[in-house]
Amino acid sequence: MLPFASSGSKVTPRHHASGYSNGYPRGGGKTFDISPHRYQPRGTTPAHRRRNQSLVRIGIVAAVLFLIILFFWSRSGSGGSTALSIFSLGLLSGGADFQLETVRYHDLSNVQGTARGWEREERILVCVPLRDAETHLPMFFAHLKNLTYPHHLIDMAFLVSDSKDNTLGVLTKSMEDIQAWDDDAMHFGEISIIEKDFGQVVNQDVESRHGFAAQAGRRKLMARARNWLLSAALRPYHSWVYWRDVDVETAPFTILEDLMRHNKDVIVPNVWRPLPEWLGGEQPYDLNSWQESDTALLLADTLDEDAVIVEGYAEYATYRPHLAYLRDPYGDPDVEMELDGVGGVSILAKAKVFRYGVHFPAFSFEKHAETEGFGKMARKMDFSVIGLPHYTIWHAYEPSVDDIKHMELAQEQAEKEKAEKAQKMKESFGDTTGQWEKDKTGMQKIAVQEKKKDTAAAAAAAAAVENKAGVQAGEGKT
Amino acid sequence: MARPMGAVRLKKTSPVTLTVGVALCLFILYFLIGSSTPDFSASRKATAASHPLSPPTSPFRKSTGGGKLKPPPVAHYNLNNVTTTPDPLQNRENILLLTPMARFYPAYWDNLLQLKYPHELITLGFILPKTKEGNEATKELQKRITKTQKYGAEKDRFKSIIILREDIDPPISSQDESERHKMQNQKIRRAAMAKARNSLLFSTLGPATSWILWLDADVIETPPTIIQDLARHDQAIIAPNCFQRFWNAEKKEMDERPYDFNNWQDSPTALDLAKQMGPDDILLEGYAEMATFRTLMAYLSKEDGLLHEELPLDGVGGAALLVKADVHRDGAMFPAFSFYNLIETEGFAKMAKRLGWQPVGLPNYKVYHYNE
Numbered sequence: 001m002l003p004f005a006s007s008g009s010k011v012t013p014r015h016h017a018s019g020y021s022n023g024y025p026r027g028g029g030k031t032f033d034i035s036p037h038r039y040q041p042r043g044t045t046p047a048h049r050r051r052n053q054s055l056v057r058i059g060i061v062a063a064v065l066f067l068i069i070l071f072f073w074s075r076s077g078s079g080g081s082t083a084l085s086i087f088s089l090g091l092l093s094g095g096a097d098f099q100l101e102t103v104r105y106h107d108l109s110n111v112q113g114t115a116r117g118w119e120r121e122e123r124i125l126v127c128v129p130l131r132d133a134e135t136h137l138p139m140f141f142a143h144l145k146n147l148t149y150p151h152h153l154i155d156m157a158f159l160v161s162d163s164k165d166n167t168l169g170v171l172t173k174s175m176e177d178i179q180a181w182d183d184d185a186m187h188f189g190e191i192s193i194i195e196k197d198f199g200q201v202v203n204q205d206v207e208s209r210h211g212f213a214a215q216a217g218r219r220k221l222m223a224r225a226r227n228w229l230l231s232a233a234l235r236p237y238h239s240w241v242y243w244r245d246v247d248v249e250t251a252p253f254t255i256l257e258d259l260m261r262h263n264k265d266v267i268v269p270n271v272w273r274p275l276p277e278w279l280g281g282e283q284p285y286d287l288n289s290w291q292e293s294d295t296a297l298l299l300a301d302t303l304d305e306d307a308v309i310v311e312g313y314a315e316y317a318t319y320r321p322h323l324a325y326l327r328d329p330y331g332d333p334d335v336e337m338e339l340d341g342v343g344g345v346s347i348l349a350k351a352k353v354f355r356y357g358v359h360f361p362a363f364s365f366e367k368h369a370e371t372e373g374f375g376k377m378a379r380k381m382d383f384s385v386i387g388l389p390h391y392t393i394w395h396a397y398e399p400s401v402d403d404i405k406h407m408e409l410a411q412e413q414a415e416k417e418k419a420e421k422a423q424k425m426k427e428s429f430g431d432t433t434g435q436w437e438k439d440k441t442g443m444q445k446i447a448v449q450e451k452k453k454d455t456a457a458a459a460a461a462a463a464a465v466e467n468k469a470g471v472q473a474g475e476g477k478t
Numbered sequence: 479m480a481r482p483m484g485a486v487r488l489k490k491t492s493p494v495t496l497t498v499g500v501a502l503c504l505f506i507l508y509f510l511i512g513s514s515t516p517d518f519s520a521s522r523k524a525t526a527a528s529h530p531l532s533p534p535t536s537p538f539r540k541s542t543g544g545g546k547l548k549p550p551p552v553a554h555y556n557l558n559n560v561t562t563t564p565d566p567l568q569n570r571e572n573i574l575l576l577t578p579m580a581r582f583y584p585a586y587w588d589n590l591l592q593l594k595y596p597h598e599l600i601t602l603g604f605i606l607p608k609t610k611e612g613n614e615a616t617k618e619l620q621k622r623i624t625k626t627q628k629y630g631a632e633k634d635r636f637k638s639i640i641i642l643r644e645d646i647d648p649p650i651s652s653q654d655e656s657e658r659h660k661m662q663n664q665k666i667r668r669a670a671m672a673k674a675r676n677s678l679l680f681s682t683l684g685p686a687t688s689w690i691l692w693l694d695a696d697v698i699e700t701p702p703t704i705i706q707d708l709a710r711h712d713q714a715i716i717a718p719n720c721f722q723r724f725w726n727a728e729k730k731e732m733d734e735r736p737y738d739f740n741n742w743q744d745s746p747t748a749l750d751l752a753k754q755m756g757p758d759d760i761l762l763e764g765y766a767e768m769a770t771f772r773t774l775m776a777y778l779s780k781e782d783g784l785l786h787e788e789l790p791l792d793g794v795g796g797a798a799l800l801v802k803a804d805v806h807r808d809g810a811m812f813p814a815f816s817f818y819n820l821i822e823t824e825g826f827a828k829m830a831k832r833l834g835w836q837p838v839g840l841p842n843y844k845v846y847h848y849n850e
Binding site for chain 1: 504522530531539557558605623682807812833
């Protein structure tokens, strides 16, 4: 700037500037009198200039016409957003005006899943199958908000099937509230709420859910629901998939990182549930996480092709080592155990496991279905399937029909005992209430009589006094 | 700056300059339009997702830059309303066309472009290996995609396109015809192929797809109405017959011969063979060392046969295959392991049968394989 200005000042001396203030050189200096600046009244326009002017007019008309045509052409074509954005120079864009991207490119080798996914911005898909779960949702969302894994890396997918309560309404409301929160750190990534009814015939109450006879059919239906959810929600940008039941009561906020840190293909924690005092305080809950045993393999060979072995029922004695029973409350939570079947309460798996085709068999796969079949299939494809015996999360305790019966019985018993005790008291000590009443009335009678006596005596005394006085007066008179 | 005559010159702007300026403006305007992405119809815009984090089977709104991206909305998908009917056109059902690709054949793309099903209902999904060959194929594929999606006519443009890259361990080794078909390489090759198919399928299926059309990258000729024709049968899994055109030196004319031998009905011999095998061994079709005596659909095609004649199948090939989305959603996938001594597409047919879906073939409805 400076050298340019100074060189300029050499050409046009500043002290003469006043003479040029209106752009015209004035006075006698005439340093730069290149063209003759004389006033010439304009006569007829020269021919070449007339030609130029008509050219300009034609040019302007052509431009306007071109723009109008362009506007209407794009209007009739598709909404005219392009033309509009040109007129507004893109300043008014937004709202209805947007451009579409139709091509997506993803390199799946970037989403294989690593031990420290939160540092590598690895996205995790949380899958939650739901059915008549309205009552559990507040608890679930409390857990969700507390997760320490970066929320923007968590994509949520819910499957609501065959629900008669307001699961869908509560779910939508809760999720929308979270996304509308002021705190950006609370917002989750993609949220899919999927509805699909399978026409489940089995009741969802605890008794019919866990009855042995209903198991095979129920597990196959559950498997279908899980597969529908996963296949509709898994995207090319997911590195991890986390399955979580809605009725988990207590789990560490860091559960995603804790499980991910092990860097296994499929990993499950131990699942227990708290119990009332009279039932022993706590109990293993998820018996679907186990290691295969020879007994079970032999049993499997004897069964029909479509049979499904379910754990935790006396009908199939498999003698398998269960993850749940190996828990030591003071054990190292990082201890790992190889598994063949897994439970579905809380599964963290690398997305590639599902991409390569491992799913929840809705048929009898090596005599297993759903999550147990999932574990088996993952093993079949040489994925690592691991359980953590001393890392425990707690499933909500819902009293079973038996428990409720037990509790009712216990209450009845308590009431009966109370009544008996009262009876016994009565018998051994006799009822003194009547006597007390008698005594009381007797006392009262006595009191009343005494009072009467008193008043009578008082009256008598008064009369006596009067008589006495009269006598005295009489005596005085007389 | 320092020119004393500046203002004078401005006043005397020549009309020629003005004309040149207007012309320049028009020129710039032209390029403004030319360089912007193509416009899409209202119906396409209506189905677009509002956030990049969305099912890949729909296009999404490009962020215009500036301003923070809003958190993704709560999206509802009612899968009870996703239909798969014999008349997909009438019900505007979404098709997901999936192709595992190792080499790009221009004829394949040309064949896609001539499909008579509305392109705005078709999503294309590709998976390519991360090898030198795969990189080349990707480049060529992307070139053709850009040409169609950006500069092509609206009716030619597909709803959305997903390109996936993955190195599947062990990598799909040489694609040479002879090397590829060696028997000992088959299990490894087909397991890798199965993984590629599953990766492609389960990353792209999404909540809106009604039908999945599997079409191999080397299938270069299909009837333009193949989607409507196959869907008409209302079958869960339906496979046309895959043939190959070649120069018949004896007849001195173009001829055709059966190509895909994975569409078959089981035979007692094959079942016996399977029984003698270990649980991890696989049965293969089309090898003299392993005569299965299965009924092969490839040989059942008749010159004068009915075009829409159906044949129930026990094993299917992947050259061309129309599958109801429900089948895959229920869990039927391409086993990368020995499933009842079957693998990949043949294992898929078996798994679908275990789930209660019956595959069907059309011996007289032909598609054509590239001839190398």
